[in-house]
Amino acid sequence: MAESVEVIRAEALSGIAHGFLGRRGGVSRGVVAGLNVGIGADDDPADIRENRRRAVAAVLPGADLATVYQVHSADAVIVERGLKLDERPRADAMVTDRPGIALGIVTADCAPVLFADPEAGIVAAAHAGWRGAHGGVLEATLDLMERLGARRERVAAVIGPAIAQSSYEVDEGFRGQFAPEDETFFAPGKSGHWQFDLEGYVRARLERAGAGSVSGLGLDTYADPERFFSYRRATHRAEPTYGRQFSLIGLAA
Template structure:
């Protein structure tokens, strides 16, 4: 989802769905309710305390916002459960095997993506009965390569096979293609090529929240988009 709609005001005006943005908790709860009802009315919205890991949780029962596990992906085969991933530049990944009735959602920043969060999510779905050739995947809006300048330390953390996702800029600087890197991780996991939104959260302030943009502008906080997938 984008930031359009919602009841938040100020720096996070719109559909801010992150409690960690310093927003009015009542407004955040209402935004989350609006978002969930737009996708799967009446479903239990499940979230995580995201920590840029490769850890995946299998959801069998709903938990409250105060009991969120520390992880960056979820899978479930339970109808009426809506998996929600928060992002503000990182890539949300949504996966579904409609035939098996298994869905997954992952928060993929570069650390999590490099650490295997996508492959781990797919493996957890397969453990619930999903088939690789039946899984559809999508990579949602995230920071675009034209907005994602990185330094030597980050470039050095990647292997030579990843060179295609870095465009060289000024000396010691590169531009990183996060969406492309995550899309390849999906294919490497055995799933067919995903749909990629191709929207740059940094470059579209009217539509998306962005951690990096807020930091560059010296803003006091930033909102979070919510990406959702569930089973009826």
């Protein structure tokens, strides 16, 4: 029997169609076996289309998918309809108040963040790697939600599967790009290196920005190869490519 798509849901977003997906339940083969949704993974395009179809069907059946061309920026956009691949804006977060649209963020170690203000009927999804989070993509997402009528003190934000601190070794040059008040997100590692807490850093940025509630799943993409794709793990294994997973949120029609 074929494995079904695994949908990881967060209590903080209950009542809103959403899901953090991994690699289970897809049709891709080889080193990206499973539910690979990344078009840059040297995967069969037909398999990617089927995986994306399965992902949307598991979270918000019948919805139109909208994704962005992710560039590790601080840019967020308002989405009013589904977006085909050749229509994707270069951005790293999406906000919508339109029913029937599944906002999809692709990750492979970076932190996916799903947002909702159920009272206002506004949802958002952001790709928060360290560069995007450092640059302000989370704050930009909350600002855009407010522009549509949300109130940030009502917004629930959930951080999905991402590389954990124990798996995320960085050097002095990386650490030097952060402000002194962010030193708590770096634990000592081997000589000249540190372990960076991406989820903790993302959580702190969201809390400083005034999000009403912030939570994280605490799931490490690097350490769980059966469940998640990981760019860093694939690099350490000298694999020729790596898969990407979806995090989806939308409003029911």
